[in-house]
Amino acid sequence: MAARCNRVKDVVGPIAFEDYAALEEGAAREFIDSKMLTPIRVSDSSGPFFLNDAVQLCKLLRTEKNLFQLYEEASGRHLLSAKQRGNQYYISSYEFKGHFSPSKFSAVVRQYGGDKAPVSYRLYLCVGAQLLNNQARPIIEVWPSSSCCAGQYVRKLRILLPTPTPRGDVSPHYTHDYSKLAGKHSSPTHTSASGVIRLRNKTPIVKNGAYSLKFARGRAKLSSSKNFLVYREEDLRYDADAPSEEAVFQLGKMGSRTFALDFCNPLSPLQAFAIALAAFDSKHLQPPKTPRKPGSL
Template identity: 25%
Template sequence: MSFRSIIQDMRDEIGSISRKGFEVKLGYGLRSRSHRAVNDGSGLPLVDALKQSCWANIPPELLRDVLMRIEETSDSWPPRKDVVACAGVCRNWRNIMKEIVKTPELSNNLTFPISLKQPGPRDITLQCFIKRNRTAQTYYLYLGLTQALTDDGKFLLAARKCRRPTCTDYLISLDLENMSKGSGSYIGKLRSNFLGTKFTAYDAQPPYAGAMVSKSRSTRLVGSKQVSPRIPPGNYPVAHIAYESNVLGSRGPRRMQCLMDSIPASAIEPGGVAPTQTDFPIGSLDSFSSIPFFRSKSAHVEQLPLPSAGQKEGKLVLKNKAPRWHEQLQCWCLNFRGRVTVASVKNFQLVASEENGQANQEHDKVILQFGKVGKDLFTMDYRYPLSAFQAFAICLSSFDTKIACE
């Protein structure tokens, strides 16, 4: 039997089960629409029918070989949806797929939701773009599927702007529609000060072992009906972004600096390691059932030593790359390698600050770049040691109005 016929048989088997009343949940196995077992009229629960499926009882050696071939042949979206679909068939398939699929740092791919919290590739940059909806004050992050920005891309994250009397919050969610903090898809936020010159990015879950939650008014106001009663979301600082006052006038470029609380300065050096979350907490399991990605059962964060909150020199500091003045064009210019086409004060490139150590080739690499390509379309390219969530939060700070910077 050919490999193609094996895949076709698997699809037919899964389709026959779903037609009997099941809904394939790509997040955590198969469950009924009422979240309990139902009968197909013969008196046999469909859960038992699933256990008797030939695909659920494939010998582990054969199953591993089949799933490895699927993983190797699906290196980009949309074919990579087959990898996610395999992880949602049953527990045996899911456990093996968890072992096969590597982190973005090693595979250069974003596969499951937890990939958005993990550091990006070391050797390449992941090219994404952000769409802005001015009317709804929402922002959507997509993974670019082609070099052209005309395609829809793969949806990754969404954010909604919430104005408050003394600050502005950007709530970040895995859900395209529900971006409230009370939803189970909420994963973090970005908060600004009154002037819009300083921002703090918060992760809803600990970014590394021993992370300290930040006390704020929002955490005290969260009620039992808004979040899961088992593990409510917290405010764990992961980045502090500061924009300096613009001394060059309204037409001068912005100057910004990012202090990454959860990333050590040594992460950019050869052999350096950044914290890597591996699973969402147990309290979020039921919340991600409608998201077409994968979530894991355990709540584990890689044990990595990080400096204490008072040791600023031990954390990674990013600064924007200084633009140069172009005499012929009479404007400030940066080399975005064709990824940015419209001049804007929002455009920036972030590199490692020399405060992290002696200047070398690693400090000259652009870790995150953001720029305008249309009226409400922006590109976002990032790499290790930033994650998609951290990069998105930093870029959201550029959208906010800055009274003292422009």
């Protein structure tokens, strides 16, 4: 009889997070497929993999107030689910049907900050309901904020993520000291050369109190404060009105509780999903009320 193997397989392999002893005992663990951790890639005839600019079109459904489902647009295949509890989103490959098991999740988005400190959302991989990596090393971090534009407060997103390897794999965590990277987040000279990529959203146009963004491929035509076009920071620095086709992420309202969620290199499906969750959770500030004049109603 072969000896049991208690080791854990590669964390981003096709059978990631697989504990063979647990399987023999009938207790399979939740895992994230490597495709959810990898930007779209194609196979070169010469052998190695390389990244292309293909866009992955998805549909995000908000089936309940705190329940989200991500589907591939063309095939309708379910990709990821998320359930919010408190200041955390629990992410799973399972399609939640209203019931949530705290043991069946493989990633978590946590909110940090608040009380005058900047709020951020950090994505971590998990195994056995425990964080896989050191808490100082998220896979992606999102900083939401807002600013006043034409009398309306518009939402902003700034994003930091690790640079994919030449083969397209995303490291489960940063290879640098994350606390130092976070401190440099506002520096315009800090680029992907140091192992991280910086993204931010384009400011929407406000017309007659409504938010206006032109989405690529006409994917979203409904106005919403949760509509976002996200670019590499250097692209917006050189062209503040960069075309929507150059965006690496777009989240746009298609209908009631339905959003288009499209993304491409350098984002993986899991990272794009985390950005959308942070965008939904961030509070939207209302414009200050104009003080009434004495004697007016």
